[in-house]
Structures are given as C-alpha cells and as structure tokens.
Amino acid sequence: MEIICPVCGAKLIRENRSAVCAGRHSFDYARQGYLNLLIRQSTDHGDNREMVQARTRFLNSGAYAFLKDELVRISEEYRPGILADLGCGEGYYTCGLAADEKYGFDMSKDAVRHASASDKSTQYIIASIFHLPMPDQCADMVLTCFAPFAGSEVMRILRPGGIFVFVSPAPKHLAELKQVLYDRPYDNAAVPLSTVLTKEKEYVTEHVFHADQTMIQNLFMMTPYAHRTSENDIRKLSSVQSLDITASFLIRIFRKPLEDAAGLPRRRDRNQ
Ligand SMILES: [Zn+2]
Numbered sequence: 001m002e003i004i005c006p007v008c009g010a011k012l013i014r015e016n017r018s019a020v021c022a023g024r025h026s027f028d029y030a031r032q033g034y035l036n037l038l039i040r041q042s043t044d045h046g047d048n049r050e051m052v053q054a055r056t057r058f059l060n061s062g063a064y065a066f067l068k069d070e071l072v073r074i075s076e077e078y079r080p081g082i083l084a085d086l087g088c089g090e091g092y093y094t095c096g097l098a099a100d101e102k103y104g105f106d107m108s109k110d111a112v113r114h115a116s117a118s119d120k121s122t123q124y125i126i127a128s129i130f131h132l133p134m135p136d137q138c139a140d141m142v143l144t145c146f147a148p149f150a151g152s153e154v155m156r157i158l159r160p161g162g163i164f165v166f167v168s169p170a171p172k173h174l175a176e177l178k179q180v181l182y183d184r185p186y187d188n189a190a191v192p193l194s195t196v197l198t199k200e201k202e203y204v205t206e207h208v209f210h211a212d213q214t215m216i217q218n219l220f221m222m223t224p225y226a227h228r229t230s231e232n233d234i235r236k237l238s239s240v241q242s243l244d245i246t247a248s249f250l251i252r253i254f255r256k257p258l259e260d261a262a263g264l265p266r267r268r269d270r271n272q
Contacts, residue, residue, distance in 0.1 A: 001136040002082050002101065006037045011135065034116035034124040037133045038107070052090060054221035056114065059092045063209040063219075067167070067249050070205050071145065072096045074253065078079035078163050080140035085122075086129040086154070087147020094122050099141065105129055120194025132157055141165065149193055156255040162201030164197055170204045173224065177216070179246065180240055181225065181233050190250055198256035206248040213241055 003012045003019035006229040012019040012027070020026045027035055047055070075083065085094045088104030089111045095118070104123040106112050109126055114123040121180040127133050129150040137159040144150070154164055171187035180184035209217060220226055220237060231243055 001123070002103070003035070003037075003123070003136055004133050004135050006039045006131075006133050011131075019020070030113065030116065032113050032116040033120065034112045034126065036109070036126040038126050038128065046235040047089070047111055048108070049110040050136060051108045051221060052108065052114055054218045056090050056092075058215060058218040058222055059090070061209075061211075061215055061218075062209060063207075063215070063245075064092075064191070064247060066207045067145075067205060068093050068096055070251065071143065071165070071167070072098065074165060074230060074251075075099060075141065078141055078165065082139045083141045083143065084132070084134060084139045084157060086132070086142060086144045088112075088115060089146075090122065091119045091122060093145050094173075095119035097143070103134070105132060109155070110207070130237065140174060143167075149191065149195075150183070151193070151195055152269070155197070155256070160256055160258045162256045163200075164254040164256065165195060166191075166252045166254070168250050168252075171180040171208070172206070172246050172254075173248040174219075174245060175248075176243055176245045177219065177223075178225070178244070180236055181229055193252070193254075195254065196200055197255070199252065199259055200255050202250070204248055208244050208246050211243050211245050213238075218241060232272055 001012060005012055005025045007025045008023045010021040010023055012021050016029050018026045029035060029038060067226055071093050075171055080099045083097060083099035083102045085104045088094045088106050091104055094104045104115055105127045106124045111128050112124045131154060132153050134157045136156055139157045139162055139164045142154050143165045149253045168191045169188040173188055190266060217235060
C-alpha cells in the first residue's frame with residue numbers, strides 16, 4: 001500500500017480493519033472500505049450529499065460516458081502500476097481505469113463513501129489533494145478530472161517519467177446551458193498550469209447529449225454556476241423542457257522529466 005501516516009509520515013500497513021504505521025498511529029477502515037486520513041479540521045468539507053446525489057444521477061445518464069471511455073483508453077495506453085486520482089468524487093471515472101493499484105482522494109465524505117461502496121478496485125481515501133498521504137515519487141500516473149490543480153503535490157508523488165493527466169472544461173463546454181442562463185454567456189478559459197512537467201499531448205474531446213428537464217436540473221446542481229447564478233436566472237432553466245447540450249473537455253497529458261532532462265540537480269556519481 002502506497003499510503004503514509006498523516007501524523008508522522010511513516011508507511012501505513014493494513015492490519016485487519018485498520019491501517020497502522022510503525023509509530024502505532026491507527027486509522028480504521030469504514031464499513032464501505034474507505035479510510036479517513038483528514039486530520040486537520042477544515043472549513044471546506046467538499047461536496048455535500050445533495051450535490052453528490054445530483055452528480056450521480058446525472059453521470060448515470062451516460063452523458064459523460066465518452067469522457068470515461070477516453071480516460072480508460074489513456075490508462076490502458078500507459079498501463080500504470082500505481083495510479084492516484086486527485087479529486088475523485090464518486091469514483092465515476094476512477095472505477096474503470098486500468099492500473100495495478102488505484103487510489104482515489106477526495107475531501108467529501110459523502111462522495112468517498114459512495115465511491116467506496118460501489119467500486120472495490122480502488123482504495124478511496126478522505127484527504128486533501130493539497131496534503132496527500134502518499135510517499136514521494138510513488139505514482140506512475142496521476143489524474144485530476146474537474147478538480148483544482150495541486151501542482152506541488154503532483155510533482156512530489158509522481159515518479160520521474162510518470163504521467164499526469166489533467167481534464168478541465170473546454171471553451172464550448174455546456175455552452176447551450178449558459179445561453180439559457182445568461183444574457184451574455186462567456187466561453188470557459190483554459191486553466192493555465194504552471195508546471196515543469198513536459199506536455200505530451202493536448203486535445204479536446206466533445207459530445208452533444210440530449211437532456212430533459214430533470215437532467216438539466218441535476219447538471220446545473222453539479223456545476224460551479226449553481227453558486228453564482230441569481231434566482232431570476234435559475235428560473236429561466238425551469239422553462240426549458242429539453243436541450244441539446246455540448247460536453248467539451250480539454251485533456252492535457254504531461255510527463256514528469258527524468259532529473260537530468262529537467263535541469264534539476266543531477267544525482268551525484270557514486271565515484272565522485
Ligand atoms: Zn504515524
């Protein structure tokens with residue numbers, strides 16, 4: 001298991017229903033199988049149950065299945081030993097990925113509980129993606145799909161030569177939904193990533209899906225717009241019976257350079 005103790009940083013070993021470190025810090029596995037390694041109190045507890053349920057209902061419609069298929073394809077291409085999904089949510093994308101060992105991290109207990117109950121191929125963990133309970137340079141692949149870019153942690157846990165996949169909304173994502181909501185809809189700007197990782201590929205994958213009123217409401221609930229749209233604008237959504245909506249994702253694939261290639265300090269020769 002590539003998980004370290006959030007208290008002392010020593011490796012955690014599974015002992016029956018607990019994960020225990022050499023310093024005897026002990027963390028119990030929940031009935032569903034996940035670990036809660038969040039030791040710091042945080043005001044941000046991640047997505048609540050209502051949001052998790054709305055997202056689950058929407059994803060189960062299959063509207064984003066094409067993105068899931070693409071991420072599975074990428075994992076099969078690189079075939080990682082250890083894979084970490086940062087901001088895994090309900091594990092909709094995580095569960096199908098090909099890897100010898102998979103870890104899914106999210107702050108939301110409701111999301112992790114849901115993920116853990118339905119997907120036994122992944123160890124789900126409640127933790128902040130900005131303080132990951134993983135050792136340095138352990139991961140062959142790191143995925144972040146619709147979650148913030150935790151740059152320094154990605155650099156730390158990736159092994160040299162490892163792969164980082166970042167998925168974010170492309171400019172036309174949900175354009176038709178925004179046209180209903182706003183008088184002057186704007187395109188999404190691509191999140192700039194400041195990183196010394198080497199870009200291997202960057203492309204957009206896109207699909208138009210048909211949404212009925214229930215699906216539109218579920219979709220709206222899971223977007224950032226839910227928090228920043230006026231009640232007046234939200235009312236406009238209820239008047240639309242159905243809508244053809246474009247789902248458009250920007251996929252960026254990076255590789256962590258080997259030390260020499262990155263201009264980072266060279267490992268000293270043993271003879272010197
Ligand atoms: Zn410990």
